[in-house]
Amino acid sequence: MLQQLFEKRNAKVLFKQSHSKKIELDLKNVMVLDSQSTVDPFCNPKLVDETFKSDKKMRLKSNGGTMMVSHKATVEGCKNDVWCSNEATTNVIALSNLIKQ
Secondary structure (H helix, E strand, O other): OOHHHOOHHHHHHHOOOOOOOOOOOOHHHOEEEEOOOOOOEEOOHHHOOOEEEEEEEEEEEEOOEEEEEEEEEOOOOOOOOEEEOOOOOOEEEEHHHHHHO
8 A cells, every 4th residue: 555655666666675685776766764764855856756945954964974955856646845965875755754644
């Protein structure tokens, strides 16, 4: 049922799995479902529909450091906009936001 909420191209990258011992995932080309994240940062413009400048900025803090994000984007199948920056290292769907949806 969860997979049906996402348009096919999003479901393909969100639910990508590797069954070999050596996992080779390009994190810029997949969506990561994260149970510890509270925001949805995206880096790949191919995985979003429309990107636009946000009225507000967000300071994103992670184990990789801190960055300011000033753009948002729409993702088909998601009710809320995601944050968008080409400086991010992957595309994250926060589990808490997905549950709210």
